[in-house]
Amino acid sequence: MSEKRVNKGNNIILKIENLQISFTQYERGLKQRTFQTVKGMDLEVSSGELTAVIGASGSGKSLLAHAVMGLLPYNASMSGEMYYCGEKLTKMRQEKLRGNEIVLVPQSLAYLDPLMKIGRQIKKNRKDEKINQRLADIFSRYHLKEEVAKQYPFELSGGMNRRILISTAMIENPRLVIADEPTPGLDLKSAKRVMEHFRELADMGAGVLLITHDLRLAIETADRIIVFHDGRTIDEAVPTDFQAENTLKHAYTKALWRAMPKNGFANESKNTDI
């Protein structure tokens, strides 16, 4: 699947160099403790491409999304360089771009306001004719019924959730789409179908950054895969590299490869300890 669409755009939308994120916490009284979650992350996202960052749950990979959007919690501090479209991504640019050129697609409906109707929420309460038209277009593209716009998040049926969440990205003019674990709990087939929507966004010229722990999904849908482990970017590969173990560079990536069901069943004795 992925061979035919490698490197279409090649305009680098997002470039991150040596990103480090640490947290300060108070423990017992005034004693402060700092611990570093992200120790060195490098990555590039190009337009028209789907780049996957893969890492274990709780490895801090979600912080990447928050760092790019400028939404790290108040007790976090960050260093390293971030460039958006070749220019440094400053706090001011982040505030200007987020929700507009840089969009986030969240994990679940919990990220929607429980008391605001879907339509208004996707439109961010904007009311002009243009945005209404746009919403109608998106709804027909995603086969969502009109009355869904008048429903509250709790009324939605499971099948629609993803499409609604992606609609929040679609209604803007995104050049960078960050999808933080967008397919939780979905089987591979449904997850791949969801990923097609992201592929569409990439085909429209956006750079898509997929943050996930699902290696199989990344292999099946991404153009490039960046492996994140222990706070660092340790490997970068294209999906075809995952066809055999010896085309992979890093030991951890190899271990990941072996942990996949289709390979794991053959090599169980070798991979018990990743």
Next chain:
Amino acid sequence: MKNKTTGNRIAFIIRKLLRLALLLFVTSITSFVLMKASPIDPLQANVGQSALGTMSIEQIARLQAYWGVGGNPVKQYLGWAADFVRGDMGMSLLYHQAVSEVIAVRLQNSLVLMVTAWLLSGVLGLALGAAAGMNRGRWIDRGIKGYCLVISSTPAYWLAMLLLIVFGVWLKTFPVGLSVPIGVAAADVTFTERVQHFVLPALALSITGIAGIALHTREKMIEITESEYMLFARARGEKGWRLFWNHGFRNVLLPAITLQFASISEIFGGSVLVEQVFSYPGLGQAAVAAGLGSDMPLLMAVTIVSALFVFGGNMIADVLYGIVDPRIRKGGVGQ
């Protein structure tokens, strides 16, 4: 479907009524027992030691019967209950009037005061609490929080006296007490005069009410700002007033409704002290007079009326919640 919801509604009303009956029974028993256990001797309090000394044993016995001293408490309670249910709530021993009449006049005075304070503290408390919560840690939050903490730890009556001293005594902007000017016939009292008399007590009651509501709203607001949907809204570029209006206000409104109606009891409690300080002839003052003067029927009636108000407030909050929150409104009660 329709039948089911109607059935649910009837069941809901019946449940509430049963609960109300139980509540009134328990409140009346409790206040009756407390009244009986009170160390105040009704005769000494109302007739005076010196007058009692000059009276014959028969006269004293008659007074004892009037004030309910030494009778069978069970019989007294049942007697009171019969009077109460009959409709006029019995006779007030202090005012020699039907309790219902005393309460009607007092309640009118108090209601103006309490409703004003209730609305004022609700609206301002919500606004201040929301502003503080949205701007957590900034100077505006610190200012509001500081104010609320100081006021929360200030007794209402002390604040009332402070207002009295500043505005009543020093600045002479407002009268020092009562609900109407002294020496003026009731018919001649102007509207402005009534307002002038009620500004200070209403102010005292509002200022103390605001603090509690603002602190609670602030907590809720902070919870909301830390929610995932707020994070996502910020990720979508919403900020400042729009972020608050679209998501913060909507979500803080629900707990605010509960708070607002729960605060009825606090306003009621506060009014007892504040009315006392300003000699404002309201329900609260009647409660104090009845308590100190051993006017059992009056005190019981005041207690029951307050219980009714608090219960009614909570019930309105319950019902409003179902109307305002789409999750309850559309989810249905029976599910």
